[in-house]
Amino acid sequence: MSRRLAGRIRSQGALSVAEYMAACLFDPAEGVYTRADPLGRAGHFTTAPEISQMFGELLGLWAGACWQEQGSPSRCLLVELGPGRGTLMADALRALALLPSFLEAAEVVLVEASPVLRAAQQRVLAGHEVRWAETLDDLPEAPVFLLANEFFDALPIRQYVRTPEGWAERRIGQDDQERLQWGLGPRLPGSPPGLTPAKLAAPYGALVEACTAGETIAGEIGRRLRGSGGAALLIDYGYHPSAPGETLQALSGHRTVDPLAEPGTADLTAHVDFEALAAAASGAVAHGPVGQGALLQALGIDARAEALKAKATPQQAADVESALARLTAPDQMGRLFKALALTAEGAPVPPGFPV
Numbered sequence: 001m002s003r004r005l006a007g008r009i010r011s012q013g014a015l016s017v018a019e020y021m022a023a024c025l026f027d028p029a030e031g032v033y034t035r036a037d038p039l040g041r042a043g044h045f046t047t048a049p050e051i052s053q054m055f056g057e058l059l060g061l062w063a064g065a066c067w068q069e070q071g072s073p074s075r076c077l078l079v080e081l082g083p084g085r086g087t088l089m090a091d092a093l094r095a096l097a098l099l100p101s102f103l104e105a106a107e108v109v110l111v112e113a114s115p116v117l118r119a120a121q122q123r124v125l126a127g128h129e130v131r132w133a134e135t136l137d138d139l140p141e142a143p144v145f146l147l148a149n150e151f152f153d154a155l156p157i158r159q160y161v162r163t164p165e166g167w168a169e170r171r172i173g174q175d176d177q178e179r180l181q182w183g184l185g186p187r188l189p190g191s192p193p194g195l196t197p198a199k200l201a202a203p204y205g206a207l208v209e210a211c212t213a214g215e216t217i218a219g220e221i222g223r224r225l226r227g228s229g230g231a232a233l234l235i236d237y238g239y240h241p242s243a244p245g246e247t248l249q250a251l252s253g254h255r256t257v258d259p260l261a262e263p264g265t266a267d268l269t270a271h272v273d274f275e276a277l278a279a280a281a282s283g284a285v286a287h288g289p290v291g292q293g294a295l296l297q298a299l300g301i302d303a304r305a306e307a308l309k310a311k312a313t314p315q316q317a318a319d320v321e322s323a324l325a326r327l328t329a330p331d332q333m334g335r336l337f338k339a340l341a342l343t344a345e346g347a348p349v350p351p352g353f354p355v
């Protein structure tokens with residue numbers, strides 16, 4: 001990957017951070033997501049659905065409850081963006097056996113770009129009727145109940161620096177030894193597109209990030225919610241309100257590494273700007289974001305943990321307890337991870353969000 005990036009930079013010039021991220025994550029031959037499964041203990045990072053079945057169960061029931069509150073439409077879509085190993089959806093569908101009428105009404109669609117993870121999802125969801133799509137654009141128009149966990153943080157971002165002479169895009173070039181290095185592109189004639197007011201007002205010297213790909217998808221979600229109804233639940237680590245600052249990070253084998261050090265080996269992510277995402281879902285109403293801990297508690301995770309513990313061995317009960325703490329405690333995932341819900345205007349406020 002390093003050699004191929006070097007060749008590309010030699011012929012085309014320095015890359016934007018978005019081009020670099022897209023190559024590292026989804027290069028057809030050598031991307032982090034195309035080559036192997038990056039999740040779990042043997043991979044680079046562990047996500048909430050991999051920590052406990054409670055996460056997917058509660059999110060599935062959240063979708064079913066939204067469907068009921070919106071009048072139980074006879075046809076709808078249950079969509080997951082970036083379903084990883086399929087764990088969240090498998091747990092969701094198992095819990096939704098409590099609401100068979102929703103399962104009858106819903107076509108289950110997984111939007112997944114990685115062939116390796118698609119294969120994992122096929123295995124985990126073998127007993128269920130599900131189909132795969134490349135993008136949201138491939139879906140029919142119908143009320144859509146959509147879940148996305150740690151999806152938006154994997155989308156390519158661009159970085160810009162505000163200098164006294166104007167804005168410039170941060171780029172990745174190389175030194176004489178073809179080692180990747182940071183640089184700055186030419187001054188832009190105006191401001192970069194799509195920045196929030198807080199980022200546009202950044203002080204000189206500040207770096208800001210913009211995730212156009214995520215905002216385009218949020219726009220499409222908003223358009224569908226407005227047109228056909230439904231609800232979306234987007235959970236990720238991120239910030240609200242919007243603010244300048246660098247959040248791009250690389251993880252290799254669960255350790256933070258230099259984002260330029262291991263292209264194609266380390267996972268690259270950026271924190272999600274929830275204010276920008278909510279604004280991009282134009283016309284949809286944003287609820288929250290609330291902390292992941294607060295959401296899961298409002299959805300009944302404590303009672304679910306008690307029920308699991310009642311049937312568990314002492315070791316399993318201890319595992320449920322530690323998973324509960326990991327998912328909800330403010331110093332673990334409870335506060336840094338946030339949940340944003342989107343609905344059409346006038347739709348009931350989704351469970352777990354302040355009225």
Ligand code: SAH
Pocket residue numbers: 033039047048049050081082083084085088111112113114117134148149150151154155
């Ligand atoms: N939601 C899962 C996986 C998170 S990792 C979990 O919580 O465990 C990010 C997921 O998004 C992976 O499945 C990855 O392949 C997928 N992904 C990233 N960019 C994508 C894109 N542009 N289109 C579709 N899927 C994408």
